[in-house]
Every structure is written in structure tokens, then in C-alpha cells.
Amino acid sequence: MDKKLKKIVNDKTSGSSEILFELHNHLKNEKKLITLFPEIIELTKKQFKSFQSIQKYLNDMSLFLKKRKGLEFFFEKYDQIFRKSLIGLKANAKQILNNYSSFITISNSNTLFEVLKELNQSKKKIKIFVLESRPKFEGRILAKKLSALSNIKIHLITEAMMADSVKKVDAALIGADSILATGDVINKMGSLQLALLCKEMNKPFYVVADKNKFSKSRTFSQNEMPPEEIWRHKSKNLIVQNFYFEKVDKNLITEIITD
Amino acid sequence: MDKKLKKIVNDKTSGSSEILFELHNHLKNEKKLITLFPEIIELTKKQFKSFQSIQKYLNDMSLFLKKRKGLEFFFEKYDQIFRKSLIGLKANAKQILNNYSSFITISNSNTLFEVLKELNQSKKKIKIFVLESRPKFEGRILAKKLSALSNIKIHLITEAMMADSVKKVDAALIGADSILATGDVINKMGSLQLALLCKEMNKPFYVVADKNKFSKSRTFSQNEMPPEEIWRHKSKNLIVQNFYFEKVDKNLITEIITD
Numbered sequence: 325m326d327k328k329l330k331k332i333v334n335d336k337t338s339g340s341s342e343i344l345f346e347l348h349n350h351l352k353n354e355k356k357l358i359t360l361f362p363e364i365i366e367l368t369k370k371q372f373k374s375f376q377s378i379q380k381y382l383n384d385m386s387l388f389l390k391k392r393k394g395l396e397f398f399f400e401k402y403d404q405i406f407r408k409s410l411i412g413l414k415a416n417a418k419q420i421l422n423n424y425s426s427f428i429t430i431s432n433s434n435t436l437f438e439v440l441k442e443l444n445q446s447k448k449k450i451k452i453f454v455l456e457s458r459p460k461f462e463g464r465i466l467a468k469k470l471s472a473l474s475n476i477k478i479h480l481i482t483e484a485m486m487a488d489s490v491k492k493v494d495a496a497l498i499g500a501d502s503i504l505a506t507g508d509v510i511n512k513m514g515s516l517q518l519a520l521l522c523k524e525m526n527k528p529f530y531v532v533a534d535k536n537k538f539s540k541s542r543t544f545s546q547n548e549m550p551p552e553e554i555w556r557h558k559s560k561n562l563i564v565q566n567f568y569f570e571k572v573d574k575n576l577i578t579e580i581i582t583d
Numbered sequence: 584m585d586k587k588l589k590k591i592v593n594d595k596t597s598g599s600s601e602i603l604f605e606l607h608n609h610l611k612n613e614k615k616l617i618t619l620f621p622e623i624i625e626l627t628k629k630q631f632k633s634f635q636s637i638q639k640y641l642n643d644m645s646l647f648l649k650k651r652k653g654l655e656f657f658f659e660k661y662d663q664i665f666r667k668s669l670i671g672l673k674a675n676a677k678q679i680l681n682n683y684s685s686f687i688t689i690s691n692s693n694t695l696f697e698v699l700k701e702l703n704q705s706k707k708k709i710k711i712f713v714l715e716s717r718p719k720f721e722g723r724i725l726a727k728k729l730s731a732l733s734n735i736k737i738h739l740i741t742e743a744m745m746a747d748s749v750k751k752v753d754a755a756l757i758g759a760d761s762i763l764a765t766g767d768v769i770n771k772m773g774s775l776q777l778a779l780l781c782k783e784m785n786k787p788f789y790v791v792a793d794k795n796k797f798s799k800s801r802t803f804s805q806n807e808m809p810p811e812e813i814w815r816h817k818s819k820n821l822i823v824q825n826f827y828f829e830k831v832d833k834n835l836i837t838e839i840i841t842d
């Protein structure tokens with residue numbers, strides 16, 4: 325496996341759309357890797373269990389591989405899917421979110437970034453509170469990307485400041501890693517409390533996710549991640565707990581904006 | 584100002600009771616510093632604006648200094664106050680919290696540690712979820728102290744995991760930096776959302792605070808702290824916000840356990 329592919333497969337801070345996009349473009353241009361594709365598919369599926377769009381893409385790729393032809397068609401099909409879904413999603417988001425000027429968000433989602441960029445182009449000025457997203461601080465990545473836009477003001481805050489900041493915004497707006505068949509949304513840890521705080525403070529809570537994120541599954545199980553990412557400390561009766569994802573009940577969601 | 588005193592005055596991670604206790608013991612034993620006392624009082628009051636017990640103690644000390652005598656009596660008086668209030672508070676806490684076996688808490692409070700130690704001695708086994716308390720990770724200090732006790736299980740978690748963890752405990756239990764005349768509680772950032780999540784999930788929310796923490800003030804103003812404590816990054820349209828304390832409305836508090 326080449327260096328670039330290793331980097332994609334071990335990415336712990338990007339959202340699923342960004343990872344999928346990187347993977348797609350890499351495999352598309354490295355078709356000489358084709359004998360390794362089954363192995364790459366297996367490893368990547370294991371790494372991104374919570375990312376519905378990646379699972380779908382790889383399942384679809386497996387089908388095309390079985391036919392031993394048409395991989396060219398597969399890549400072209402997905403190029404179109406990605407382009408179309410983003411255009412549709414941005415148009416819908418613009419319509420639904422046009423009346424809001426300030427948002428709070430968590431983690432680093434490329435879909436969210438594209439939507440905010442779109443809003444930013446059509447509005448005078450927007451303000452975004454970005455949660456730092458412990459333990460891996462993906463919020464910083466999104467904050468940096470957003471800071472390249474003009475007419476935008478970004479507040480980078482800790483998760484401890486969440487309640488204080490929900491008070492100050494018009495709405496919450498998050499991406500999604502997967503949307504269950506129940507309508508519940510799987511996203512980065514901290515999303516559930518953001519939704520609960522929005523309910524408590526009467527603020528709308530929006531999710532942006534293209535149709536590729538919709539799953540047939542009705543359940544979600546949490547994987548325990550390395551505790552050292554939070555704190556390197558060993559003690560007999562002390563456990564450092566590290567989960568990346570959690571479920572946000574559909575009743576807490578104002579609307580899932582999709583393509 | 585000696586090294587030890589400098590350390591006390593610049594402490595950003597201990598709770599108010601611990602800082603006050605350190606300050607008291609240091610000044611009591613360093614009475615040769617007496618000519619510096621007015622200066623020390625002024626500086627310390629400025630440093631710990633949100634800590635009601637420290638403000639009270641220093642105001643009282645100023646009165647004794649004006650009389651130019653009786654400092655011996657002052658220190659003895661406070662030795663007794665500290666001893667008595669802790670005994671009373673622990674007894675009340677034991678009675679009120681005896682039916683609970685698992686708690687979630689935030690930040691590092693010595694009062695809380697003493698209460699948990701007391702509960703730990705009288706109960707078979709208790710479990711504590713300790714929030715890491717960004718940006719300065721005081722939760723780690725409390726977790727380490729607690730891990731020295733036996734029959735206790737500690738889970739160190741990020742603030743992003745708060746909602747997920749409130750589900751798993753019997754009650755929330757926090758210390759306080761100050762209790763306003765309105766009954767609202769001032770405590771470390773993250774306390775408000777912990778209280779709101781407890782309300783949402785029907786979990787009792789307790790505060791432990793001795794009578795020294797009760798203030799005559801009805802208002803609270805937030806001080807902005809150095810952004811570098813959260814993230815060292817400069818960008819034109821990006822603001823890193825850092826507040827240490829916030830107000831928890833009395834309606835969200837099940838009971839303030841005091842002496």
C-alpha cells in the first residue's frame with residue numbers, strides 16, 4: 325500500500341465525505357493498484373465502520389470488481405454522484421438556512437464546510453462557533469479552513485463551553501457519519517449534548533448529509549478507541565474512556581438537509 | 584513574595600477551598616511576612632475574583648490587620664471554621680447521597696474530594712465519571728487523587744462525552760466557586776451543560792459547598808482568559824474564546840449540600 329493510501333486509511337480527523345473523496349480520487353488515478361483492490365476494500369471497510377457513505381462505495385466497488393470489468397464506469401458513476409449530490413445539498417441548504425446568521429458546530433465535516441462556504445457567498449456576514457472536538461481537535465481543522473473565507477467570524481471553543489455558546493447562536497448545524505433507517509443520526513461525540521442543549525434552549529438543530537449517508541441499519545454500536553489519545557496515564561482503578569461517535573435521536577433534529 | 588506564595592496565587596487548577604487552605608496555612612506560618620499582608624491581600628483578591636470563600640477570608644483579614652493586633656486570633660478562628668464546616672458538610676453529604684453509587688463530576692474540588700472520600704469509606708463501592716475539564720485538565724488532578732482510594736472506580740472522560748456518561752450515573756455532584764444571593768451557583772465551565780443534561784435525563788444534580796462560599800452578590804461577570812491555553816493559533820477572523828466559570832441557575836440544582 326502506498327504512502328498516500330496509508331494516510332487516507334489512517335485518517336482520524338476528517339469527515340467521511342472528505343475521506344471518501346480522497347480515496348475515490350486516489351484509486352481512480354492509481355488503477356495499477358487493481359490487484360490490491362480487494363485487500364484495500366476490506367481494510368478500509370474495517371477502519372471506517374461508522375461511515376455509511378464509505379461502506380456503500382466499497383460495497384459497490386466490490387460488485388464491479390466481481391464483474392472483472394467496468395471499473396472505469398464505476399469511477400465515472402461516482403464522480404457524477406459526488407458532483408450532483410453536493411450541488412443538490414447546497415441548493416437545499418441555502419434555502420433552508422438563509423434566515424440564520426450564526427451557527428454552532430462540532431468536528432470537521434467537508435459537507436458542512438461546503439454548505440457554510442455557500443451561505444457565506446450569499447450572505448453579508450456569518451458567525452460560526454466551532455467546538456474543538458476532543459480528543460483529536462478536528463474542530464481546529466475546520467476553523468482553519470473557514471478562516472480562509474471572507475465575511476466570516478469564527479469562534480473556536482472547548483466542549484466545556486458548549487451551553488454558554490448555544491445561547492449565542494441562531495442554530496446548530498452538523499454533518500453526519502451515518503443516518504440510520506430509524507432516522508437517528510450518527511456523528512462525532514458531543515453531537516448528542518449539542519442537540520439536547522438546543523432542545524433545552526429552543527434553538528433549531530440541523531444536520532447536513534447527502535443521500536449516500538443513509539444506511540439500512542437500525543442499530544449502532546460504539547467502538548472503544550485508544551485511551552492514550554485522551555490521557556497517557558495508567559492507574560489500577562482509573563479507566564480513560566474514549567468513544568468517537570454517538571447517536572442523536574431523530575426527535576432532537578429539526579431537519580436533515582440532503583440532496 | 585516567596586516562591587510558595589507565588590505558586591498559590593498563580594494556581595489555576597485547584598478549587599477555591601484548596602487554594603484558601605494553602606494560603607491560610609502559609610500565611611499562618613509565615614507571620615514575618617506581615618508587612619506584606621496588605622499587598623498580598625490585594626493581589627490575591629484580584630486573582631480569585633470568582634472565589635467567594637477567598638474574598639471573605641481576605642476581607643476578614645483586612646479588618647484584623649486594621650486593628651493591628653489579633654492576627655493570632657484570626658488564624659485560630661479560621662482553623663476552627665475550616666475544620667467545623669468540613670465535618671458538618673461531610674455528615675450532611677453522607678446522609679443525602681447515601682443511596683447513590685455512581686456520580687459524574689467536573690473540575691477539581693477539594694470539598695468534593697473530601698465528600699467522595701467520606702462516601703467511599705461508608706459504602707461498598709462507588710463509581711465516578713470525572714470530566715477532564717478543558718482547557719487546563721483539572722479533572723486529571725481529581726482523578727489521580729481519587730485513584731489513591733480503594734473500592735472506587737474512576738472513568739476519566741472528555742467534555743464531549745458528557746451526555747453519553749450522564750446516562751450511566753445515578754447523580755451529578757459538583758463543587759462551587761461561589762453561591763450568589765439568588766441561589767445560583769458559579770462553577771467551572773461545563774457545569775451548566777452538566778446541569779441541563781441532568782434535567783433532560785432526570786438525574787439529580789447536587790452541589791457541595793460550605794457556608795463560606797455563599798456570597799451577598801446577585802450578579803456574576805465572566806472574565807476572558809488567555810486564548811493560548813486552548814489553542815496557539817492566530818488568524819484575522821478567528822477568535823479562540825476562553826472562559827473559566829459560568830452560572831448554573833438554581834432551578835437546575837436538586838440541592839446545595841452545605842455545613
